[in-house]
Amino acid sequence: MARKTESTDSFQSIRRGRKQSKQSQVFSQEDHERFEAMRTVFDEIPNDDRPPAGDRWSIWWDSEPLQRGPEPHPDWVITDHGAVDYELGVLKTGKEADVFLVERVVPGTDRAVILASKRYRSAEHTQFNRAGDYTVGRAAKRSRDNRAMAKRTTFGLEQAAGRWAAAEFDALKRLYAVGVPVPYPVQVHGTEVLMEFIGHGRTAAPRLAETRPDESELDSLWEQAAEALRRMTELGFAHGDLSPYNTVVHEGRLVVLDLPQVVDIYANPLGLTFLTRDVENLGSWFSARGVDRELVDDLHAEVLALAARP
Numbered sequence: 001m002a003r004k005t006e007s008t009d010s011f012q013s014i015r016r017g018r019k020q021s022k023q024s025q026v027f028s029q030e031d032h033e034r035f036e037a038m039r040t041v042f043d044e045i046p047n048d049d050r051p052p053a054g055d056r057w058s059i060w061w062d063s064e065p066l067q068r069g070p071e072p073h074p075d076w077v078i079t080d081h082g083a084v085d086y087e088l089g090v091l092k093t094g095k096e097a098d099v100f101l102v103e104r105v106v107p108g109t110d111r112a113v114i115l116a117s118k119r120y121r122s123a124e125h126t127q128f129n130r131a132g133d134y135t136v137g138r139a140a141k142r143s144r145d146n147r148a149m150a151k152r153t154t155f156g157l158e159q160a161a162g163r164w165a166a167a168e169f170d171a172l173k174r175l176y177a178v179g180v181p182v183p184y185p186v187q188v189h190g191t192e193v194l195m196e197f198i199g200h201g202r203t204a205a206p207r208l209a210e211t212r213p214d215e216s217e218l219d220s221l222w223e224q225a226a227e228a229l230r231r232m233t234e235l236g237f238a239h240g241d242l243s244p245y246n247t248v249v250h251e252g253r254l255v256v257l258d259l260p261q262v263v264d265i266y267a268n269p270l271g272l273t274f275l276t277r278d279v280e281n282l283g284s285w286f287s288a289r290g291v292d293r294e295l296v297d298d299l300h301a302e303v304l305a306l307a308a309r310p
């Protein structure tokens with residue numbers, strides 16, 4: 001208590017001291033005018049930081065190293081300080097996130113790349129509060145974040161959206177590293193995940209559900225799906241929402257998308273349930289189109305055995 005009084009006193013005396021020095025005439029009138037002139041010049045410098053072209057400066061350098069994609073970066077990744085991002089429009093709006101098309105360009109050069117930008121919503125109408133099952137076993141390190149999320153404050157919703165973006169980026173990095181076919185994760189920044197755009201030009205690759213593969217294409221896609229599931233399981237992950245809508249087909253290659261709810265099959269008590277559901281959601285689409293149902297059941301048994309391996 002005594003200390004508090006003491007520090008309050010000294011704080012006041014500092015303030016008094018400032019007041020006094022302000023009153024004393026330190027600068028000559030001439031100096032004063034010179035400083036005023038400089039201030040006017042300074043005020044005229046435009047204080048908006050928008051780039052001369054593009055909709056924003058590239059946010060590449062705004063992300064910490066761990067929030068950028070694994071090295072070596074593919075050569076199409078643009079890391080130039082002078083790069084800008086153009087907003088090309090919405091690719092798809094969803095319940096929790098919207099996917100935009102962004103073109104990252106180095107002005108004055110012919111270097112440009114189109115990226116998919118997935119932006120998680122932090123608005124009140126998102127469904128994040130239903131996400132309990134997925135996040136069991138995913139520890140939140142900062143208790144302020146947890147309390148805020150529990151209260152569903154604006155801060156909390158923003159934190160939750162950022163957490164989903166970080167979770168998706170992390171899953172993309174880990175799956176990419178072991179060769180699961182996912183878009184290359186370029187960077188995460190707050191609630192935005194930038195990743196490789198799967199498609200031609202500005203046209204997105206079709207979702208598996210929209211494709212009509214012939215017999216040999218079907219077999220190949222099934223093999224790729226099975227292999228992706230095996231690798232994820234070996235890594236200890238279930239996708240958590242694998243389906244013909246969260247996989248796209250590009251030049252005969254199956255690419256897995258939409259990974260924010262990735263499930264740790266060991267930490268999450270429902271891990272094997274999610275794994276089973278992933279196999280079933282994808283497998284039933286394939287078996288309805290001619291893949292032998294037995295192959296789906298075999299894969300189910302195989303991934304459960306993989307998951308049970310110490």
Ligand SMILES: Nc1ncnc2c1ncn2[C@@H]1O[C@H](COP(=O)(O)OP(=O)(O)O)[C@@H](O)[C@H]1O
Nearest residue numbers: 092094097099116183196197198204245257258
């Ligand atoms: N990297 C990408 N390249 C091409 N298309 C993408 C990409 N990411 C998302 N999409 C398209 O946007 C849709 C929605 O993306 P997704 O990650 O599944 O988000 P949501 O949570 O809204 O389902 C996908 O079904 C796919 O058609």
Ligand SMILES: [Mg+2]
Nearest residue numbers: 245246257258
């Ligand atoms: Mg999806």
